[in-house]
Every structure is written in structure tokens, then in C-alpha cells.
Amino acid sequence: MPGPESARGASLLGNGMNHRGGRSIGIMYTVLVAENEPWVLRGIVEMVKAAGEEFEVVGACSNGEEAWTLIQEVWPMLLITDIMMPELDGLSLIRRIEEQRTPLVSVIVSGYDNFQYAQQAMVHGVSEYLLKPVEFDTLKQALQRAKEKIASLKELNAYLLKFQALLDNGWGLAPKDLMRKQDELLQSVLRLNRLNRNARAILLRLFEDKLKTLLNESGIAYSSSPPADRSDDGTIALHFQALLERWYLNQPGPAIASTPEAIERSCRYIQAHFKEEITLTEMAARTNFSVSHFSALFKKHAGQSLVGYVNRLRVDEAKKLLRSTSYSVGEIAEMTGFASTSYFTRVFKASIDLSPLEYKKRMNP
Template sequence: MVVEDEPWIRSSIVQMVNLIDGDFVIASEARNGEEAWTLIQELWPIILITDIMMPTMDGLTLIEKIVEHNIPMTFIVVSGFDNFQYAQKAMHYDVSEYLLKPVDMNQLHNALKRSVQQIGHISSMNELLLRFQKLLDGMDPMDTPTLFKKMSGLIESVLRLTFINESAKFNLLRIFEQKLCSLINEESSDAALVGLNKSMSDLTIRQHFQTLTEKWMIRRHHEEKTNQNYIMKKACEYIHIHYMKDISLTEMAEFTCMSISHFSLWFKRYTGKTLVNYIHETRINKAKDLLRETRLKVYEIAEQVGFTTQPYFIRVFKNTMGLSPNEYRRSLGL
């Protein structure tokens, strides 16, 4: 995940990561720590590349929050300031990579390679977090017995882990608990934890998560969706009008009069996509129209639909369509 408030710098870093050889995939982008914190709890990235000085929540505060919540992740800090105090505070949170702007491609590549060496069991824990998120995202059409069975199986998978110590296992369960609590009490993404502690037996832990799942289902059964669906419909209409702008989670939360976490939750329920993916899809559809109906050059289309650079546009287009923009045109005989 790349977190940077300057759009052109953020796009540049994303582009460099995409050009680097290796299994690096951009999970998402954010313009400040608050947006990133919400997205992290949906996408569970393994490596965070973040600026320090940002509005709303700065990069070091974001890292501090991630560390406090024991989310398995490794960090690369980028900054326009060669400031020892910043670097010293970053080191306090086990940030081993501190790059100065403008970010050099080779330096970023080396920092990413070193980060991979530090990951250790993070990737395995990340797989469980993604499995947990998939369960949360797919709960709406799921019948109650299937949901309880899947949740029980997931908790059992954590309890049977052998490659991490008991403390790391407990931290993973606490992340699950906090996420469930935030869904039960949607207005607050930092809902207080409700009882999980290290003295619990495996049986008590299983019962605890069964109780949370019950509360979750009761909440989902009784909540009224109609008004929220109308608000999300208006949000989608706004995106289709302003897709060429640098639309952020913060902007959309303000537009819908919701908190960032509440908007993100409801938007994903309504569309099945994160905000970034939905915007990309909208831009690519508009780009396809321009490729079919005009003779505009690829870089002109990229600019018109809201991509800051042509290479980034081509990358997203190819990931979406399986063809480059020019190949798409040729496939239509144009």
C-alpha cells in the first residue's frame, strides 16, 4: 500500500513498484493516514510505503497505530525531510527503510527486497487475515449455518498454528475480534474489545467468537438498508460525474456525511469493490469509449479519464482488460 498526499508523487511511487521485477502488487493507495487505516483493515497489505507529513493523520502516527494493534506488516518511510528526529522515531517502530524524496527507483527496489527478507511469517498471517476478510465480505448472501461453520473453521485454523508463538497467535485473534466489534458497532472503527484475553482456553475462545458472530448476525438481520443503499447510489453517481478528479475516501465520506470507515464498509457492500477499484473500473470504461469513438492518442485519453501518467494508465487498463489500449483498439479493427 502506498500512502502519500501528493497525487503525482503517489502515482510515481506506484508506477515504480509496478515496474520493479518481483511479486509486488499494489493493494491500494491512500492520501493520508486516516484513509490508509481504513483500507488496511480491508486489504491487509504486507508492505506499507508511507510519507511522513500528511494531513488528517501523518505517516508515523499511522505506523504507531498499526504497531499498537499488532497488525503484521513491514514499513518503508519516504520523506522530504532529512530529519534525525523523524528517522529516530521511525526506528522506534522498527522502520528499517527511510528514503528521502525524490524517491530513486534503485533505492526503492533495494528497500523492497530488504523488506521481503524481513517479512518472515507475516505473509502466512496475512493469508489468514485475507481469508477472514473474504468471510466478512461474503457474509450478506450466506446462510447462518454456513457462516458459523466458516467462522469456526477460521478460528480453529488460528488455534492450530504451529509456526508462530502464542503471543503472535493471540494478536491475530485480537485483530479478528476488533474487526468484528467494529462491524457490530459500525459508527466506530475502534470499538472497544470485549473480553478476549490470554488466559482463555481454546474452548472459551471458540465460544467467544461464536457469541460475536451471533451479535453480528443479529445486527445484520435487523438493520435497515434502504436509506444506505440510496446514499451509496448517489455516491456512485458522483464518481461517474467526477471520475477524472483525484477522488479520495475522505472526499466521499464528507459527500455522504459518514465517517471514512463507515463509508468504506457500506460502499464495499453496495458495489462489491473498494473505492479505488471502483474508480479504476469507471475510468477504464470511459477510456474504452474514447478508444472506440475517437482518434485521441493514448496519453491524451489517460489524461482525460484521470490517470496522472500514461504508463500507470496502460498498466491498469491491461490488468483490467488483458490488453493494452492500442491492442484493444486493434482488436476492434480500428
């Protein structure tokens, strides 16, 4: 497997604290946009950015299957999706989100003024149903209304991002440190029992589903057991330890002889085009695989998702620039392929527990 030295991957932006024009922005509302028509996709992304500094696009894609994959990797607070998309249409995507009880607010945009479509969307918990062409003021008002619903999801979202960061960066941790970090996060979730039992149950199920999906995609056998949230706290902790340990011990090394040529080519392409926009859909098309098959195959042989892999490459490149140049953090974020400083900062800090600025100061005393 080619070693990650410098690359840029999927067009994912940011979450967390942001600084624009010298002002600190507090709560960020992260948004994923899924739209089949490229020009409409670009237009919605730009309108979301213009709707307010608190809205941040963390991903943009052209089909429902990629949207579902990204939802489980960047955990947006808000989804804006078209109805008619390849591989997985918008309504099917919304139904899957509802079935999995994924904590996010959804908005549908559609070229069909069809009551049946709108009715189905609302039955599955869609917040808004907007008709194309989407006007800026209409979208801005919908985003503002969505903020009230998002407020109840912020705590869940924070836990999911922490768990995702743990899995994305597990390759760089010693086993005992990985287990300790998971247990610390798990214990904080278990303590929610006193305040919000429903939130606790949702998080435990999502954590468990995430680990089991990783095991299944890697072809790793594991013992099935009752849902984690139905056991006592000690049993739950042991259950998660066993799942994480199983996944970690079966991670591929940096080079595997059996790695498919298609994945080798994909990694080489990513490394050679790190300044360009690379999406999961594009990489799947290059290998003639479906989005879901490519995603699973990449995780199995690269040891992490495409998003995690390219973020790892970006951070490696950013470290070099932070150590050896006088560029600002914002400039380095742009140079390494991050479209926002805030997302760069979050990914970087999740990787090594230091912000880019703290890293720069420590490496250049």
C-alpha cells in the same frame, strides 16, 4: 439502498498468484502506498510495479486515515508512507500500526532530512527511511531488503486475508455456512498454539478487534469479555460465534428507509462510474464527511466496507461477462475495474469458491 448490479470502486489491485507474460509468479509481496502529493504517489506506484514481478500494489491513497482503513481491509504486507499527510500523518499512522501490532513492514518516504523524524520512525519499527525525490534504484533496494522481514509475516497475512474475505462475503452465505467457515478458520488458528503461540495470540486479537469494530460502527451493543486469547479453546470458539452472530443478525437489508441520502448518492455514483478510479478519500469529500466518519457510516448502512461493496459489484459484473462473452479472464478483469488479474482472481474466488476460469467453464459447458 441501491442494489449492486455493476460498478467499480476504490483503486485496489491484487494479491496472490499472478501471471505475466505467460510465467507464473510465486509469492506475491503486497504493497500499500500512502502519499499526499498525487504525482509522487503515481511515481511510487509505478516504481513498485517496475521493481519486480513479485511486488504488487494493492492500494494507493492520499491521507493517513484512509491508509489505516485500507490496511484493515486489504491487509498489505508492506506500507510505503509519506510523513506529512492530512487527517493522520505518517508517524502517527506508524505508531497506530505498532500499537495494534498489525503485521506489516513499513517504509517512510519524506522530504525532510531530519534526524529526529528518522529516529522516531525507527523507534516505531520502520524498516527504511527514504528521502524525496525517491530514486528507483533506492526504492528497489529497499523493497528487496524488506522481503526478508516480510517472510515472517506471510502466514499471518494469509489468515487475515481469509478472515477479511469471510466478512466481505458473509452477506451471500446462509448463517450456518458463515458460522461454519469462521469456526474452520478459527480452529486452524487455535492449532497454532503448538507451533507459534505468539502468532495465535496476534491473530485472535486482530479477528476480535475486527468484529468489535464492525459492531461499534454499526451501533450494535455486545457484551464485553476478557481477551479471547486468554481463554480455553472452547470458550474462545463460543466467544467468536457470539460476536459474528451478533454482527450478522444486525446487517441491514438491501433497502433501508433510514439510509442517509449521502450514502444513497454515494452508491449511485459508484454504480455510474465503475470504470473510473474511486477512492475512500474522494467519496468522503463528496459527502463533506471525514474519511473515518464516511467509512463508518457507509459500513453501517451498506452492510460492508467501501472496498467490499465495490468488489461485490465488480464480481457481479464479471460473472455476467464470464457467462455471456468470450473475453479472457484478464480482459474481464480490466473491463470490470480490476487493475490486476491476480487480485481479480482472489476476490472472485473468495466470493464463490471458484476461480473466474472455473466459473466460466461451469457456466458454459
